[in-house]
Amino acid sequence: MSKMKVASILFLFSTFVLKFSSMIRDLVIAGLFGDSYQADAYLAAMTIPNAFVLFLLTGMKDAFLPSYYKFNAIGRGEEHLTNIVKGTFWITLGVSILGVLLSGPIIRLFYPNFGEFEHGFAIATATAALYFASLCMVGVNAVYEGYFDAKKKFSFSVFSQTSVVLMTILFAVLFHEQLGIIAIPVGYFVGTIVSLLLKVIYRTPKKFLNWQQKLDIGEVSDFYHIFWPVGLTIAVGQINLMVNTFFAADLGEGVVSNLNYAFRLVNIPQAIFGVTIATIAFPIIAEAHNKKNPALFKRGLEKGYLYLLVFLTPMLAGMWYLMHELVGTVYERGAFSASATSLTTSYAVLYIGSAFFYSIQAVTAKGFYTLEKGHYMMRIGLFSIILNILSNWIFSQFYGAQGIALSASIVALLYCAITFSTLYKEVGGFDVRYLLRNTAQIVLGVAVMMAYLYGFDVMVPGSEDWHRIIRLVVLGISGAIVYFAVMLLFRNEFVKEMLAKGGTPSSR
Structure with missing residues (x-):
């Protein structure tokens, strides 16, 4: 088995662990605080x-x-x-200090409704301040995680991120009675420090960076000239989520929380497959571009898209069909009630499109970044923010909270379509026949799987009344078997590669 395939498998596994721990964090928050104003204040402020x-x-x-x-x-x-680590440290230190000082005014400006609750402003301000205080560690961590990805040590990069999530969970469980919901951002702050210490230990303090090297301000400036449009583009999704939160905060207690729980749950497949496949494809297309091999560059992108569709499409379709059971199983305990499950489910099904289209966009983005044309993504991203504001205003007026979730999917569709078509023109086109042939196989496989799930409920009386976990396990596993069986009948190259014992990619 090739080293790249081993690294990919380890990265996928570590990403599963990261997202599983993130899911535990979310269900801990839901179990302890439900859809209360405390949860609203924390979730809104941290965005x-x-x-x-x-x-x-x-x-x-x-x-x-x-x-x-x-x-x-x-x-x-x-x-x-060394230059980028040192430069990033000083830049993020300044942003951290400024953010902490301005947290109070920012919260009062964007979330005036929190003043209706006894501790609303206090919770939101403390949350924002603690997250801003973490930025200095986050910045240095990010540089090293980029370094580890460049060395194809994907799993260690993800493991260091997992340590932040685990520390957040630990503090929430141990200190929620003493600190309330503030225990969560405190845990996050401590987790960023732990993550940084892990990197220092891994590389040893002496090799962590060249402490004596003088900072090359020109080199840092050149890097940040390339970085800031990339970073801003990456943050577009979070900025749009922040816009959604601004509108949701005006719709009453619990709306921010339930929308967040829905988004986080639906986002799991995107984070596992979208981010993972895009990250694995990135070094391949970057090296191809560096070697001036446009054919290999385009082939890497094409396979990235198709690997993504093979795994993401059936998972999102299955989630859509079993969403109520999934939400109830994940969240419904403690302070999270049955009514919260119903509301969260209604939001989650409308977020499905957002997860799907932003996952495709994640692969597209790697192509632009490799070409060092992130400014295209930035321009389109800024347009999507304006579109999102208008879309949120319109849909929330007509459909309330459901309109906010629907708006997210519509904006994601347009964002994905514009970025993909722009990259298509930039690289001189893809192998359309190859993409359509494989996509057709995936669509037919998902269609057969969905027909099976519907037929199962029709043919097995009372199956819809089964316990949630049993229903999820039985339909989830059997549905996946049906889907992959269809894909094998089509002799789909990506499923065959996944099942192959060797690590040699199939030829086209």
Whole structure:
């Protein structure tokens, strides 16, 4: 088995662990605080600094990887790493201090309704301040995670992120009685420190970076000239989520929380398959571009799209069919009631399109970043933010909270269509026949799976009344078997590759 295939499998497994731990964090929050105003205040407040977190965490990795390859090719990889780490530290330190000082005014400006609750402003302000205070560690962590991705050590990068989530869960469970919901952002702050210490230990303090090296401000400036449009583009999704939260906060207690729970649940397949496949494809297409091999570059993107569709499409379709059971199984306990399950389910089914189209966009984005044309993505992203504001205003007026979830999917569809068509023109087109042939196989496989799920409920009386977990297990596993059986009948190359014992990719 090839080293790349082993790294990919380890990365996929570690991503599963990360998303499983993230799901546990969300269900802990739901179980302890439900859809109360405390949960609303925390979830709404953290979306603002979290836009900066994603700007750094994901954007930095996407910008640093091709930059590192370029400097490493001339023997300056470690020197470049040191420059970007030091430069990022000072930049994020300044943003952290400014964010902490402005947290109170920001919360009062964007969420005036929290003043209706006794501790609403206090919870939201403390949450925002703690997340802003974490940015300094997040920035340095992000550079090293980009470095580990460049070295194809994907699993360690994800493991360090998992440590942040686990620390958040630990603090929520141990200190919620003493600190209330503030225990969660405190745990996140501590987790970012732990994640940074893991990287120091892994590389040893001496090798962590060249402490004596003088900071090359020009090199850092050149890097950030490339990075900031990439980071801003990556943060578009979080900015749009923040816009959604602004509108949701005006719709009453519990709306922000239930929309968030729905989004987080539906986002799991996107994070597992969309982000994972895009991340694995990134070094391949980056190296192809660096070697001036456009055919391999386009083939890497095409396979990235198709691998994504093979796994993501049936999972989202199955989630749509079993959404009520899934929401109830994940969240319904403690402070999270049956009525909250119904509301969250109604939002989650409308978020399905958002997860699907943003996953495709994640692969498209890697193509632009490799070509160092992230400014295209930035322009389209800024347009999507304006579109999202208008769409939220219109749909929330007519459909309330459901309109906000529907708006997210519509905006994602348009964003995905514009970015894909732009990249298509930029690279001179893809192998359309190859893409359509494989996509048709996937669509037929999903159609047969959905027909089976519907037929199962018709042919097995009372199956809809089974216990949620039993129903999820039986229909989930059997549905997946039906789907992959159909794909094998079509001799789909991606399913065959996945099942093959060797690591050699199939030829086209």
